[in-house]
Amino acid sequence: MPNIYSLKNKTIWVAGHEGLVGSAVVRLLEAQGYEVLTVARAGLDLRDQSAVQRWMGAHKPDVVVLAAAKVGGIGANMAVPAEFIYDNLMIEANVIHGAYVCEVEKLLFLGSSCIYPKDAQSPIKEDALMSGALEPSNAPYAVAKIAGIEMCKAYRAQYGCDFISAMPCNLYGPNDNFDLESGHVIPALMAKAHGAKLAGDNVLSVWGSGRPRREFLYSNDLAAALLVLLEHYSGAAPVNVGTGEDISIAALAKEIKHVTGFEGTLEFRADKPDGVFEKRLDTGIIRSLGWAPQTSLQDGLALLYQWYQARHIKIS
Ligand code: GFB
Numbered sequence: 001m002p003n004i005y006s007l008k009n010k011t012i013w014v015a016g017h018e019g020l021v022g023s024a025v026v027r028l029l030e031a032q033g034y035e036v037l038t039v040a041r042a043g044l045d046l047r048d049q050s051a052v053q054r055w056m057g058a059h060k061p062d063v064v065v066l067a068a069a070k071v072g073g074i075g076a077n078m079a080v081p082a083e084f085i086y087d088n089l090m091i092e093a094n095v096i097h098g099a100y101v102c103e104v105e106k107l108l109f110l111g112s113s114c115i116y117p118k119d120a121q122s123p124i125k126e127d128a129l130m131s132g133a134l135e136p137s138n139a140p141y142a143v144a145k146i147a148g149i150e151m152c153k154a155y156r157a158q159y160g161c162d163f164i165s166a167m168p169c170n171l172y173g174p175n176d177n178f179d180l181e182s183g184h185v186i187p188a189l190m191a192k193a194h195g196a197k198l199a200g201d202n203v204l205s206v207w208g209s210g211r212p213r214r215e216f217l218y219s220n221d222l223a224a225a226l227l228v229l230l231e232h233y234s235g236a237a238p239v240n241v242g243t244g245e246d247i248s249i250a251a252l253a254k255e256i257k258h259v260t261g262f263e264g265t266l267e268f269r270a271d272k273p274d275g276v277f278e279k280r281l282d283t284g285i286i287r288s289l290g291w292a293p294q295t296s297l298q299d300g301l302a303l304l305y306q307w308y309q310a311r312h313i314k315i316s
Helices: 020-031 049-059 074-079 081-101 136-159 185-199 219-232 249-260 284-288 297-315
Strands: 011-015 035-037 063-066 106-110 163-168 170-172 203-207 216-218 239-241 265-269
Touching: 011 020, 011 049, 020 035, 020 170, 020 219, 049 081, 063 081, 063 219, 074 081, 074 136, 081 106, 081 136, 106 136, 106 219, 136 163, 163 219, 170 185, 170 219, 170 297, 185 203, 185 249, 185 297, 203 249, 216 219, 216 297, 219 239, 219 284, 239 284, 249 265, 249 297
Parallel strands: 011 035, 011 063, 063 106, 106 163, 163 239, 170 216, 203 265
Antiparallel strands: none
């Protein structure tokens, strides 16, 4: 597949380099010998427009991977919706506009599968976007992410900017948020199962009915897909990235029991939200570009648990 854009000798800014997605992209870029530019959150508040334009003007990245965002699981989205819409709108508006002002050659914006209508038919194609009502539990976040996609399209149409968007399914991997209330399901259940095992507890609390289905992609596989898109895709339409397979939350909980060695029982909390029933993505476009996931859910969970245990022991 011929490159339409080469990352060689380019200064690549990974915004959000310490997070789940950003850290995976940095690992891959550095492993392939690319020059990666990063800035600590304490060094640059991406919600501050003038600070972003000053910093981008001074550092002049050629490429921007916009992985910085305020993210969280269903619990966090329902607890602090104003923060989700404000922070994400400000971050994306500042960085996308800053990329235009500073003549960035290529920008990749990260959306999320939760931006699709809650009743979208699975597997969900990219053109299902804005064809129906959003899932209420994360509508503010979804609207912010849809705005980011539309902004990339508008800057491409008006100014000819090569700004593209990727729509990943649910992700997991190193540097995820393991907080039991604000984290996504895999890190939250893994932390709960690990804690229950160490404490000798017999019950693992699973939110909701366990019936919803989710598609989970290991972050290293997403990073590989993002590099394929940077070098082989230039278009207005967002591109889905996923494994093409989903699993029920109940079956996932059993997998997490197995990988952590927790031997107690699962308790399903009906007082907690299920969210959307399913949101498996159609990944025909990304696969046509030559990408395919390399990490099975079982292998990914084992890798993540090894990472978590090593890090957890260091912290405690
Ligand atoms: O991972 P999660 O919070 O994200 O929840 P969503 C996925 C499913 O796992 C839901 C269930 O049905 C939860 O009820 N679940 C079971 C749990 N136990 C737990 C638990 O201990 N913690 C959590 N968090 N869930 C998010 C959006 O929705 O998807 C975000 O809210 C983002 O904005 C993300 O887009 C990709 O898949 O439901």
